[in-house]
Amino acid sequence: MAESEKPLLIKRYASRRLYNTETSDYVTLEDISGFIRDGREVQIIDLKSGDDLTRQYLLQIVAEHESKGESVLPINVLTDLVRSYTTQAGTMVPQFLAASFDAFQKSQSKWVENMNTINPMAKMPGFEAMQAQQEAFLKAMTAGVGVGGAWSGPSEDDSPKEGEDLDAIKKQLAELQSKLSKLDK
Template identity: 75%
Template sequence: MAEDAKPLLIKRYASRRLYNTETSDYVTLDDIARFIRDGREVQIVDLKSGDDLTRQYLLQIIAEHESRGESVLPVNVLTDLVRSYTSQAGSVVPQFLQMSFDMLRDGQSQMMENMAKVNPMAKLPGFEAMQAQQEAFMKAMTSGMPGAGQGAGGATGQGGDSSGDDEDLEEIKRQLAELQSKLSKMNK
């Protein structure tokens, strides 16, 4: 697992070819998407300048999936993302998205844990692989966002203490109210 802790380094050559430094061979965007789905962190850098190109390539992977009809993001979400790039609320959107993905990931983890306790399907072959794939998906979806890899607040994973959940909910409500306030000010 120590090897998985450091990102897989992919170098982009001037020819725009992508080179996997671990296996010493060239890779495609599909290969990179597979690494991420398998739970690997990936870092893509330009060989000559040393610039980090990871975000650019992750967006390209998402765009290719969307263009093939593998739509995950509804049009209204994409529209709101475009708006956030041109608005002053752009600084709030990344934190909101990060919190949303953290909550989704934590909720999925909790659901999978509960299913494993009460669901006889949890004993079927492949169930753990499905669970790992969901975790890798969430990790891939949230990588590169501020606070990636951190839980959605300090109260998660503390057993049955619902006071931490109430505090998290209140914090989310407060941040949502701030976001709505900023958006309404922009519309005036």
């Protein structure tokens, strides 16, 4: 197995400090979050017991981001997740979520690829503004997954220009989505 394919091993000491075995220094949850955003697989092991704590720490990272107002998961999804722990459907939920997120990433990649190729839709009025808004939305939904960096949020240039009517933007977006779905077929 190549070095870049191995997960980054993080050891948790009894003091609960996290130790990066590659760089021989201590790291924080924010550092670990950065490694993951950069496309690195991470494995967190308790030094004393040898238990794999990766899932526990990943959930803690998600919870911290959610508590800071960086909400990605809607309340109804969180509610359904909690509900799935108490039902027989709980055994299918992890596979379903993994398959759904994989499909989302693939469709995002295809969408970005289509948006980056020259096409007649690029001549539509307001197309560039819609494209910038869609890219910001996708970055927010994936928090930089596969992009290699943290999302900096939409800039002022991404917002609709003065005088643009919201209904016109919605209509253009619907037309764009219709054309994109025709391209997929």
